Amino acid sequence: VSVTSEALSRTPIHGRHVELGGKMVPFAGWEMPIQYEGVIAEHRQVRKSAGLFDVSHMGQVYVTGPRAKADLQRILSNDIGALADGDAQYTLLTNDRGGIDDDLIAYRFDDDCYLLVVNAANAAADVAIITGAVSDDTSVRDVSAQHAMFALQGPLALDALAETCDVDVRELAPFHFAEHQIDGVPVTVATTGYTGERGCEILVPPGDAPAIWDRLLSDERVAPAGLAARDTLRLEVCYPLHGNDIDAETTAVEAGLGWVCHWDEPFVGREALLAQREAGAARKLVALAATERGIPRAGCPVLQDGREVGTVTSGTMSPSLGFGIALAYVQTDLAQPGTDLTIDVRGRQVRAEVRTKPLYRREETL
């Protein structure tokens, strides 16, 4: 049990979590529900039906002005110039070493107006970095306190949203967003998420958040899900978690995130990343599957023939797959799928194999 003396922030629906029996834990300065019924039940709920997550701890930052686009093109790794109004994009806030200060989703409202949704733990630092890097006439505003945010995820999530809240985004392709109303309350609905399922993330005014939470949960296909399930779900689909799998010292090339870098134009860290890509990164972030009983955990050494060749950055028992899974940095020559490795789990040697990402792929329904 960790005891913290820092005051923790509470989301606008803290009371709902307590009423629902959520087990509240400190996370990135916030008091958040790690689970309600249990992580496995909540994980399966999201894979089979729909789960509702409170992600109000996430930070929101508006970047606006005539040079906002050009500034973000320089500050963020991905090609923000490729976005049309209503498009969303996964991107990185890279540093000049090619390291990843944060990963985030950028939303384009119009040519001069972008919303960045960033990790809670990094929000203040991100705002400082971006503010220091933009043009004088570009405005950077931390609007986290003006937004609650929910993630509704699962194969039935968008049906539930359409039929219970009269917001139909079933025809909206992934990584788009649109303005809607739920019971007269303006909300922004984006077809994004962190689970590998269909679904959406919804930005909500904090004062209306409890009523909208209740409305979403009134659909029998929807049940609340906590941070623990969020973690097992994202790990099965190999989405990195900033602070675990990626950070200021790991690069986009090492993390396999070169696909979110616009190599043709300058951005912070591009020179370092190009040099690393040219020379070949010494390590790569790979997906591992335990091929015998045992659960890898962050920090476990990865071995080959008794020699240390890497480190696990995230690990869990996969509720969908039924075996231990992990993300780990390993020597690049051992990063090929099919490579047999060993994970030292507190002194016990657990055999594992490098697998193609993602480890779990949702069943496509027609």
Next chain:
Amino acid sequence: VSATRYPEELLYHPEHDWARIGDDGVAEFGVTWFAQDSLGDVVFFDPKDVGSTFAAGESYGELESVKTVSDLVAPMGGEIVEVNQEVVDEPERVNTDPYANWLVRVKLSDPAEKDSLLSAAAYADLV
């Protein structure tokens, strides 16, 4: 609440383990309601082998949930004479009923060690 969460016929170790001591000098060990609730969904039970010996307070295996791993602390010293294979096969049984689902049976080295354990009421005060 404590009557169902912490049965009175058991003795408790402060590390959230219980012992059910039989007349034959053999005890069953398990974990408490608090332990399984703290761990969350248990997915892996990894006991030491039958024949392993340990002192009171030492580890006799590991219990692992989706989110974390915990050492199993022996409330008393002895030798494992049986492992509950049902729990090895279905670790979630620990969540369903942490008292019916004992983890190991242990031939006690010193049954008098029970005097150092806690009653249900004393343990309930602790948690």
